[in-house]
Amino acid sequence: MTTTTVATNDHATIRLAMAQMCSSNTHVRNIEIVTSLAAEAHAAGADLLALPEASGMVNKDVASARLSVTDETRDPFLAACRELAAKYGLWIHTGSTPLAGADGGRFSNASHLIDGSGVFVARYDKIHLFDVDLPGEISRRESDRYAPGGEAVLADTPWGPFGMSVCYDVRFPHLYRDYAHAGARILFIPSAFAMSTGEAHWATLLRARAIENGCYVVAAAQCGHHDDGRETWGQSMIVDPWGTVVEDMGKRIGLAVADLDLSLVLKTRRSIPSLVNERDYSFEPDATNRRRQTA
Numbered sequence: 001m002t003t004t005t006v007a008t009n010d011h012a013t014i015r016l017a018m019a020q021m022c023s024s025n026t027h028v029r030n031i032e033i034v035t036s037l038a039a040e041a042h043a044a045g046a047d048l049l050a051l052p053e054a055s056g057m058v059n060k061d062v063a064s065a066r067l068s069v070t071d072e073t074r075d076p077f078l079a080a081c082r083e084l085a086a087k088y089g090l091w092i093h094t095g096s097t098p099l100a101g102a103d104g105g106r107f108s109n110a111s112h113l114i115d116g117s118g119v120f121v122a123r124y125d126k127i128h129l130f131d132v133d134l135p136g137e138i139s140r141r142e143s144d145r146y147a148p149g150g151e152a153v154l155a156d157t158p159w160g161p162f163g164m165s166v167c168y169d170v171r172f173p174h175l176y177r178d179y180a181h182a183g184a185r186i187l188f189i190p191s192a193f194a195m196s197t198g199e200a201h202w203a204t205l206l207r208a209r210a211i212e213n214g215c216y217v218v219a220a221a222q223c224g225h226h227d228d229g230r231e232t233w234g235q236s237m238i239v240d241p242w243g244t245v246v247e248d249m250g251k252r253i254g255l256a257v258a259d260l261d262l263s264l265v266l267k268t269r270r271s272i273p274s275l276v277n278e279r280d281y282s283f284e285p286d287a288t289n290r291r292r293q294t295a
């Protein structure tokens with residue numbers, strides 16, 4: 001038997017297992033679920049398991065969350081993910097899980113990429129927090145519980161660079177543009193979308209991010225009625241760089257497994273080179289501050 005060493009960025013395909021979950025308000029229960037999802041992903045020959053936002057805990061009650069939320073070195077959910085990754089030689093994108101933050105009492109909505117030996121290769125803290133008034137639902141102020149991250153993260157992997165993001169970030173296209181210009185092949189958008197915006201916006205936003213950037217989009221999502229009282233939209237999706245929907249899980253809980261042909265990224269970007277065709281332009285009203293304008 002010969003062993004070949006494959007240079008970074010050389011793998012042409014990735015077998016991706018995407019999980020749609022209805023996470024509970026305790027680490028213990030979610031560790032059980034992820035343990036069986038990882039076994040199933042391994043049995044299907046997956047290279048990577050992608051989990052949704054808040055896979056480790058969906059719990060709007062800060063006081064009870066605080067009983068087990070800690071930092072990334074001691075967090076029980078992340079420890080379990082690292083063990084499973086090493087056990088199966090399976091990369092795990094955690095989606096996100098709350099961690100104790102540097103900022104006073106607020107958590108970080110932290111997303112990790114773990115390699116097949118159980119080592120953290122990237123951490124991204126959700127930058128854009130969901131502070132909105134929802135039509136037909138209650139208003140949400142994620143920033144009451146979470147402190148925002150301030151750093152975009154492109155993770156280097158054997159399958160090329162992966163752009164890290166979480167949920168509401170999907171509405172801020174410049175983040176993904178920056179990833180695409182830096183060579184991203186896959187954009188991860190793990191989510192726990194609200195019901196009204198899920199129905200109105202979710203699929204369109206995901207397809208737009210894939211098409212405009214010529215990237216795969218992998219969006220594992222929370223779905224259903226959670227034990228903290230929330231309901232989430234589901235419809236976990238994988239979209240290819242042309243905008244074709246490769247997977248749409250609807251309301252089904254469990255795994256979807258797909259082989260992604262990463263050569264489509266370059267092929268699509270050659271046929272529609274919008275990244276290269278981009279032009280600088282002047283815009284007098286407030287050219288230097290366009291990201292911060294109010295309505």
Ligand SMILES: O=C(O)CNC(=O)[C@H](CS)NC(=O)CCC(=O)C(=O)O
Binds near residue numbers: 059060193
């Ligand atoms: O609170 C947690 O435990 C995990 N975080 C979330 O579920 C966050 C904040 S409430 N959800 C979103 O960002 C939904 C965005 C959305 O629905 C939209 O952009 O329309």
